[in-house]
Amino acid sequence: MSTQKVAIVTGAARGIGAATAQRLASDGMAVAVLDLNADSCQDTVDAITKAGGSAIAVGADVSDEAQVIDAVDTVTDKLGAPTVLVNNAGVLRDNLLFKMSVDDWDTVMGVHLRGAFLMSKTCQRHMVDAGWGRIVNLSSTSALGNRGQANYSAAKAGMQGFTKTLAIELGRFGVTANAIAPGFIQTDMTKATAERIGVPFDDFIKACADDTAVKIAGQPEDIANAVSFFAAEAARYVTGQVLYVAGKPMN
Numbered sequence: 001m002s003t004q005k006v007a008i009v010t011g012a013a014r015g016i017g018a019a020t021a022q023r024l025a026s027d028g029m030a031v032a033v034l035d036l037n038a039d040s041c042q043d044t045v046d047a048i049t050k051a052g053g054s055a056i057a058v059g060a061d062v063s064d065e066a067q068v069i070d071a072v073d074t075v076t077d078k079l080g081a082p083t084v085l086v087n088n089a090g091v092l093r094d095n096l097l098f099k100m101s102v103d104d105w106d107t108v109m110g111v112h113l114r115g116a117f118l119m120s121k122t123c124q125r126h127m128v129d130a131g132w133g134r135i136v137n138l139s140s141t142s143a144l145g146n147r148g149q150a151n152y153s154a155a156k157a158g159m160q161g162f163t164k165t166l167a168i169e170l171g172r173f174g175v176t177a178n179a180i181a182p183g184f185i186q187t188d189m190t191k192a193t194a195e196r197i198g199v200p201f202d203d204f205i206k207a208c209a210d211d212t213a214v215k216i217a218g219q220p221e222d223i224a225n226a227v228s229f230f231a232a233e234a235a236r237y238v239t240g241q242v243l244y245v246a247g248k249p250m251n
């Protein structure tokens, strides 16, 4: 029987999730590349298999309980029991509070918090059975507050409390839970933000890089590297932590 670990990365069709799926595959895991639509995952799956790794595409909306249960069952049947979970799927619905619709609030809560809850709840039983597991949740520097993001900052702060509680509950079963809070990362998500505020993406990238201590525009791989650390065997004593990966000190 194979001892290859099985990971699920949500929102892995593109951006940070795609880079993370590829990184975990190159670390030796079989990876379920999960996103809203299985077809959209194909590029990530192809990149992994081309590099000699093992991956499948899975379509599911992480905020839908039935779809999450189906997706985790599919992964278990096709790859094996998932013991590594990266809750990365995310959306923005930015607006100032007085203009923010209830739908925009609920959508953001649904994908980030409900989604991470459903995925973690569904996967934890496989981790507990195995006596080993790794959960990595994507928070954000916006958890510290950000204009126009009452919904997103509340969700990303919520991810931190959720992570710490999972760490406390699941530690005795060999399962760690940690959060990564990225600053600016160059992806389609931040491209959409630049478009929304009417700034050319290149100017936006430069301004974000200038605002860091290291004068670098963060790339998806910068986050994938941090996920790889938390998911590793060697990180067994690291749990309930929030790692800001933002090119500058954050608090």
Ligand code: NAD
Residues within 6 Å of the ligand: 010, 011, 012, 013, 014, 015, 016, 017, 034, 035, 036, 060, 061, 062, 063, 087, 088, 089, 090, 091, 111, 115, 138, 139, 140, 141, 181, 182, 183, 184, 185, 186, 187, 188, 189, 190
């Ligand atoms: P992205 O928009 O490029 O990718 C997000 C992916 O999530 C998309 O492929 C999308 O289809 C998928 N997704 C959305 N809703 C989903 C759902 N209900 N079910 C399944 N999949 C769904 O975003 P990104 O920049 O790669 O961000 C990834 C994560 O990192 C998000 O949680 C985001 O909030 C967080 N983050 C990003 C940045 C940044 O600067 N890019 C900074 C901090 C945190």
